[in-house]
Amino acid sequence: MPAIDSYSTASTSVQLSCIPSDTIGIERIMLAAQGDLQRLLSTFFLRPIFVEPVYADTSPRLHSASPDYAITQSRRVHLVCAGKVVCVATSTVTLTSPVAERLLLDEKFPIGQTIRKLGQSPRFSLLNAETLTVGTKRELRRTYTLETEGFSAEILEVFPDRDMFVRGEAWLLEGQPERDVTCAPVTESHVKSEWLAVSVVH
Numbered sequence: 001m002p003a004i005d006s007y008s009t010a011s012t013s014v015q016l017s018c019i020p021s022d023t024i025g026i027e028r029i030m031l032a033a034q035g036d037l038q039r040l041l042s043t044f045f046l047r048p049i050f051v052e053p054v055y056a057d058t059s060p061r062l063h064s065a066s067p068d069y070a071i072t073q074s075r076r077v078h079l080v081c082a083g084k085v086v087c088v089a090t091s092t093v094t095l096t097s098p099v100a101e102r103l104l105l106d107e108k109f110p111i112g113q114t115i116r117k118l119g120q121s122p123r124f125s126l127l128n129a130e131t132l133t134v135g136t137k138r139e140l141r142r143t144y145t146l147e148t149e150g151f152s153a154e155i156l157e158v159f160p161d162r163d164m165f166v167r168g169e170a171w172l173l174e175g176q177p178e179r180d181v182t183c184a185p186v187t188e189s190h191v192k193s194e195w196l197a198v199s200v201v202h
Contacts, residue, residue, distance in 0.1 A: 016028075016031065016032055016126050016129075017126060018126065018127075018129050019031060019129055020129060020131045023129075023131065023140070024165065027140055027162065027165050030140075030165075031140075031142050032126075034124040035111065035112045035115040035146050036116075037079070037112060037157070038051070038079060038110070038113075039112070041081065042081075044168070045082070047082055047172075049079050050080045051077050051078075051080075051110045052077060052079075053077050054076040054077060055076055056073055056074070056075040056076075057073065057075070058071065058105060059071055059073070061101075064101065065096055065097055065098055065100065065150070067096045070094050071101055071105070072092065072095070073095070074091070074092050074093075075092075075093065076089065076090045076091070081172060082172050083176060084172060084176075085160060087158065089155055089156070089158075090155070090157075091111060091153050091155040092154050093151070093152070093153045094151075095150065095151060096150050096151070097149065097150025099150060103118070111155070115148060118150070121148070122148045122151075123145075123146070124145070125144060125145045126142060126143075126144045127154075128141075128142065129143075131162070134160075137160060137161045138163070139159060139160055139162065140158075140162050140165075141157065141158050141159070142156075142157050144157075
């Protein structure tokens, strides 16, 4: 169901369906993200979040995207922070405007940044959220849709280890050699078509 944001002159309330009862506050914030997950993760870890494409399969582009000629893409990316995968996102995207087509397919913006470049607030529906134990790891998953004019996506996101939300930096740096992983500015050489970064500047 859609997220229900209600507010008055004195209060604000957000209601979401299917939130697992064992989630903690920061996990519920991530489950409610509406196209700004990378920004929230960057804020949480105080480090850039890189987008590493795994695959992208696009339907034929015989004409510009339009309501009469939709272009679809199935894609998977890893969201990576300090060398560790913090989320795996698998999406099916439908494009029905040439602007959205250009941003996603030609300029290679990720989904969240494409929506921001379109300058519209997306309609968000959380379809499912669950916690699972896979091997020795506790996973958090959600499936949701984002829709705005000329663009829609259904996205499955898997956070592979919920300990990241409890232990934070200790989890992030566990098992890594000591090195500088501060929020230093990202240089142009790091932001190519294979990698895109999101960093929150304080």
